[in-house]
Amino acid sequence: MQRATRKTTIYDLAALTGASASTVSASLSGTWRARRISEDTALRIQRVAAEAGYTINLQARGLRSARSGLIGMILPAHFNRFFSSLSQIFEAHARARGLCPVLVSTLRDPDEERRTVGKLISHAIEALFVVGATNPDRVSELCSAAGLPHVNIDLPGARAPSVVSDNDAGAEALTHALIDAMRPRGDPAPARPYFIGGARWDYASAERIAAFERVVAARVGPIGPGQILADSYEPDASARDMAALHARLGGLPAALFVNSTFAFEGVLKFFATLPADAFGDIVVGCYDYDPFASFMHIPVIMVRQNVEELIAGAFRLLDSGATGPMIVKVAPELVPPRTIRTSPIETLTRPLT
Amino acid sequence: MQRATRKTTIYDLAALTGASASTVSASLSGTWRARRISEDTALRIQRVAAEAGYTINLQARGLRSARSGLIGMILPAHFNRFFSSLSQIFEAHARARGLCPVLVSTLRDPDEERRTVGKLISHAIEALFVVGATNPDRVSELCSAAGLPHVNIDLPGARAPSVVSDNDAGAEALTHALIDAMRPRGDPAPARPYFIGGARWDYASAERIAAFERVVAARVGPIGPGQILADSYEPDASARDMAALHARLGGLPAALFVNSTFAFEGVLKFFATLPADAFGDIVVGCYDYDPFASFMHIPVIMVRQNVEELIAGAFRLLDSGATGPMIVKVAPELVPPRTIRTSPIETLTRPLT
DNA sequence: ATGAAAGCGCTAACAA
């Protein structure tokens, strides 16, 4: 047990071993071979360091060598399956590169984004991943001014390379799967898929809505008014929209494209007010993944992002040294329903484009 | 736009403003009042700093002042509702204190825990929260040797203060709620609650099993062999256990205490193989929370940890300067089922102790 | 094969 008063430094070790500080430094940092320090000396110093409970001061190293060994990622929130899986994968990659991952959430607050990025720059992070920023270009400005390499993830920007989910392909495949599984209905309410959740002015929602409308128009018929309910990500808003739709149709729609688990929570909140026999032949698709949601009593087709590939792609962009705007799209995958109730869906045959 | 070659330092600002480096330092770090620097000078320097795009080098400050402004938390994984909610709250508290949160997951690997803590110590973090460590005491050893204040969360240790979930109170309340909601059954299989998931040798499981056994013994009758199925946290193991139990009973039990969402996933995996009419009167309790799981087609009573209080308590322990072993327990809360199917449960009346 | 010395950017005594 060492004294708590002051930490052991390389000078202490130098005194202990009779070597010089620079020799100690080299022996401990792995550069001793290059410095042609004898293996004996290096090993001896390493042993003494271990015995003395020496831990290197990375602030000092960072200050001197202008490298911190930190790599940052900002994201909207931790408490979210998508973001936390990104964190998990990001961390694994960072670790593999010997970097210390620093994850900070910014709660979709532009000011918080600015402050956080500033702080990370001050901590001399070596690169930054920007996930779902409200204003990626503003972040890019800060990074560029500091000469900090960075990549946008999930939400693209115009001032840095981006890796994003292929919303078009995902929504297209999900819409096809919904229509494939949808049961025919007669008048007065023919079978028709509805879209709920998200916001039209949101980049991802807009792409998904466009794909939904394209496929529905081609396979079912023209999109009618009130077929797209996309004004909010708030669960409660979706609950209200769902209730209104149910009232308007006099029942549940034949197919429902739910844009995110947030919206799905709201939908379920409304569903819970219905009697058990109200769910006849509905098929639900959710653009997001949650293992429990895929086990509902009604068939739920889910979309799972390829998180591994999003992160791997971001690191590749970083390594490439690319700094201009470019977008790499990563296709998500469809997860078939695992519902208990007998469903009209056996397998999903249509592959993702 | 500044030159990318070298970052602006306080010396550059000193040259630009005609002041000295220390005056610049004080003007920028907020200590200028104490140093009795004129407001004019301070503001002027701050303006020039902003114009020059100056960002402080926190490695240098940290090295000099022996404070990094970093606070660490290690946790088993990010991709988990409980842990990611802890992260979210931890971050909010850290931010409120002007500290930069550093979250690292260690994947329930003792070696990774050691390495990570070592790295965080090297980065001069000012305090550490240790969530669900496989070996809290080993971590405490490392921290103590470095004079690093730390608090265990969720899993207690013998060498540092701990804040943990009150497993006994939670499991007791959940078991009571299950028995209250359970429908009577006649011979040959009288109504009886079963426990599934987790591992007996695990601290939390052991506490929950003890409470379950105590309440069941008091209200239903002696615990029989095969009534506690707790050998693993693996979803697939729980699926197998559930299948075996179903075969043994010739149907589903009247009540099921599922120990964690991991086990619940496995249970659902087996449930998905059953016909829709197999779920007659089962009541499920799950010691964990997931919004979707609480919306299942069968009634599911869930336990939600008081995450806010766990973190707040940990910070209080940190502030108290306590360093010896002591355990603060935080009671979780019961979340009533929001099931669509008519359930025997209207309200949960029994309060948590 | 090793040591001496300078300096990374900042803060804080000590002067003035």
Place this chain on the structure above:
DNA sequence: TTGTTAGCGCTTTCAT
């Protein structure tokens, strides 16, 4: 009210 100076612990030439 401000400037000077001496490090914080490390890496890295440049000597030897």
